[in-house]
Amino acid sequence: xxxxxxxxxxxxxxxxxxxxxxxxxxxxxxxxxxxxxxxxxxxxxxxxxxxxxxxxxxxxxxxxxxxxxxxxxxxxxxxxxxxxxxxxxxxxxxxxxxxxxxxxxx
Amino acid sequence: xxxxxxxxxxxxxxxxxxxxxxxxxxxxxxxxxxxxxxxxxxxxxxxxxxxxxxxxxxxxxxxxxxxxxxxxxxxxxxxxxxxxxxxxxxxxxxxxxxxxxxxxxxxxxxxxxxxxxxxxxxxxxxxxxxxxxxxxxxxxxxxxxxxxxxxxxxxxxxxxxxxxxxxxxxxxxxxxxxxxxxxxxxxxxxxxxxxxxxxxxxxxxxxxxxxxxxxxxxxxxxxxxxxxxxxxxxxxxxxxxxxxxxxxxxxxxxxxxxxxxxxxxxxxxxxxxxxxxxxxxxxxxxxxxxxxxxxxxxxxxxxxxxxxxxxxxxxxxxxxxxxxxxxxxxxxxxxxxxxxxxxxxxxxxxxxxxxxxxxxxxxxxxxxxxxxxxxxxxxxxxxxxxxxxxxxxxxxxxxxxxxxxxxxxxxxxxxxxxxxxxxxxxxxxxxxxxxxxxxxxxxxxxxxxxxxxxxxxxxxxxxxxxxxxxxxxxxxxxxxxxxxxxxxxxxxxxxxxxxxxxxxxxxxxxxxxxxxxxxxxxxxx
Numbered sequence: 001x002x003x004x005x006x007x008x009x010x011x012x013x014x015x016x017x018x019x020x021x022x023x024x025x026x027x028x029x030x031x032x033x034x035x036x037x038x039x040x041x042x043x044x045x046x047x048x049x050x051x052x053x054x055x056x057x058x059x060x061x062x063x064x065x066x067x068x069x070x071x072x073x074x075x076x077x078x079x080x081x082x083x084x085x086x087x088x089x090x091x092x093x094x095x096x097x098x099x100x101x102x103x104x105x106x
Numbered sequence: 107x108x109x110x111x112x113x114x115x116x117x118x119x120x121x122x123x124x125x126x127x128x129x130x131x132x133x134x135x136x137x138x139x140x141x142x143x144x145x146x147x148x149x150x151x152x153x154x155x156x157x158x159x160x161x162x163x164x165x166x167x168x169x170x171x172x173x174x175x176x177x178x179x180x181x182x183x184x185x186x187x188x189x190x191x192x193x194x195x196x197x198x199x200x201x202x203x204x205x206x207x208x209x210x211x212x213x214x215x216x217x218x219x220x221x222x223x224x225x226x227x228x229x230x231x232x233x234x235x236x237x238x239x240x241x242x243x244x245x246x247x248x249x250x251x252x253x254x255x256x257x258x259x260x261x262x263x264x265x266x267x268x269x270x271x272x273x274x275x276x277x278x279x280x281x282x283x284x285x286x287x288x289x290x291x292x293x294x295x296x297x298x299x300x301x302x303x304x305x306x307x308x309x310x311x312x313x314x315x316x317x318x319x320x321x322x323x324x325x326x327x328x329x330x331x332x333x334x335x336x337x338x339x340x341x342x343x344x345x346x347x348x349x350x351x352x353x354x355x356x357x358x359x360x361x362x363x364x365x366x367x368x369x370x371x372x373x374x375x376x377x378x379x380x381x382x383x384x385x386x387x388x389x390x391x392x393x394x395x396x397x398x399x400x401x402x403x404x405x406x407x408x409x410x411x412x413x414x415x416x417x418x419x420x421x422x423x424x425x426x427x428x429x430x431x432x433x434x435x436x437x438x439x440x441x442x443x444x445x446x447x448x449x450x451x452x453x454x455x456x457x458x459x460x461x462x463x464x465x466x467x468x469x470x471x472x473x474x475x476x477x478x479x480x481x482x483x484x485x486x487x488x489x490x491x492x493x494x495x496x497x498x499x500x501x502x503x504x505x506x507x508x509x510x511x512x513x514x515x516x517x518x519x520x521x522x523x524x525x526x527x528x529x530x531x532x533x534x535x536x537x538x539x540x541x542x543x544x545x546x547x548x549x550x551x552x553x554x555x556x557x558x559x560x561x562x563x564x565x566x567x568x569x570x571x572x573x574x575x576x577x578x579x580x581x582x583x584x585x586x587x588x589x590x591x592x593x594x595x596x597x598x599x600x601x602x603x604x605x606x607x608x609x610x611x612x613x614x615x616x617x618x619x620x621x622x623x624x625x626x627x628x629x630x631x
Binding site: 051 | 115116141144145149154156157163183184185190
């Protein structure tokens with residue numbers, strides 16, 4: 001079995017949770033996000049983030065403000081909404097249960 | 107020396123060399139295709155463009171002026187290929203690594219509004235970019251049309267139907283590749299290659315002999331497609347363009363007729379026969395403008411729908427899903443409202459036929475006469491198809507209707523008489539009665555001659571509610587009547603002992619006998 005393929009599928013599955021967790025640390029700009037996720041080896045290409053962020057924002061879990069940038073166009077800084085915080089807590093629990101469930105099989 | 111092209115990404119200007127430009131154009135197009143079906147597509151593309159701008163900006167710090175292919179490739183590597191933008195939703199992965207340069211897929215120019223350079227909505231600029239001509243040509247064209255009152259509608263329709271070029275991808279697509287014979291040939295060749303590959307892939311599962319044959323077929327097919335494909339592409343667009351022109355013309359015609367329709371109440375001679383018919387039967391509580399608005403709403407809905415379809419499938423205008431739904435919904439709603447108003451009007455009209463009432467008048471005839479002549483005098487009005495017509499009376503509009511019928515019966519008394527029964531329908535008995543009372547008919551009596559006008563008339567406000575007049579000549583036994591030829595269309599189930607059909611009875615002399623009406627002579631004595 002191709003582990004790389006399975007790994008990619010797993011990454012996709014948890015990307016939403018990971019993005020929310022990074023944003024919880026503090027307001028984040030897209031490349032901050034991608035940097036953090038890439039370091040954690042949870043993200044391959046930055047482009048994946050854009051549709052995800054837009055979707056989370058439209059769902060009311062994230063909000064952003066504009067900030068001027070010296071090196072390019074204005075940037076969007078994302079942070080969690082109250083709804084987003086609640087969702088993330090629920091997702092954290094889900095994740096722990098999931099990990100325990102998977103580990104219990106060994 | 108290399109040619110550079112300026113592009114605007116998220117409000118920043120960059121000089122790109124030709125290769126870099128083609129690459130970024132393809133990349134943005136591919137992105138757009140990828141996200142087209144997702145909500146917030148424009149926002150996503152906008153974010154990505156902003157990030158590209160940032161990445162390019164970083165590259166330019168070292169004193170570099172022009173973005174080359176290497177910078178573009180690097181930025182794309184950072185952002186990733188569109189196929190990898192799965193949005194966290196699991197989807198079947200394509201395990202082959204996508205080679206860069208995969209985006210040589212077609213970059214056909216699309217019709218967008220040139221929002222930035224437009225005077226009004228950018229329609230002319232967009233059309234000009236699509237047809238590769240100077241926008242002035244379209245602007246002058248629209249101005250000419252505007253003078254005649256047509257350009258406005260056409261412009262509004264196009265404005266609503268063509269999306270504005272907002273993201274850079276759209277702006278590039280708007281200018282896109284030229285539709286030259288070379289490009290068409292190229293895209294047709296690509297198609298042919300793909301087809302050949304399919305043929306071969308299919309053949310591999312069969313025998314090698316068939317495979318060779320199929321490859322031959324593939325080659326032959328390619329030549330054929332090459333020849334035809336280019337023409338077809340052009341023909342389709344030309345047809346689409348004319349279809350749009352036709353739709354615009356139809357819309358204009360509709361408005362012209364509609365405005366004539368509004369003036370109809372004051373000058374009926376300008377109206378169409380169909381329109382006159384509608385006007386005569388309209389529910390009495392409504393006027394023509396309601397019918398017109400309903401008709402316009404219904405037809406406009408259809409026009410908008412067809413326009414959008416043509417733009418989408420012939421000109422490959424990329425209408426975002428949300429706008430598409432919006433256009434679609436508005437068009438259907440508009441047509442639906444129109445049709446519902448029609449139906450309501452129809453029902454109300456029907457209800458106004460519910461009750462029936464009559465008005466009876468007995469007209470005494472001169473005594474001493476025993477030989478009568480019955481004639482129907484034609485009014486000088488020119489009535490199409492012998493039906494309803496409108497005429498102007500001094501006090502407002504009147505309807506004329508050839509709703510008369512003639513009958514001859516035996517009189518129970520010694521004296522002859524002419525009875526006129528006027529019938530009408532109405533929403534209730536009282537209204538029907540009033541409508542019947544208001545019906546005017548003409549009877550001229552002079553000696554032995556009875557002349558009836560062939561038309562009855564009633565006020566337009568009464569509408570046509572089945573008004574008709576039935577004249578019955580009551581003759582004592584022994585009296586004769588000559589039914590003039592002019593009666594032939596109006597005689598209605600006249601009992602006679604010769605069992606002759608109504609139309610044949612005209613032009614003959616009849617006598618009332620104890621048994622009933624009897625043929626007396628084939629002609630007037």
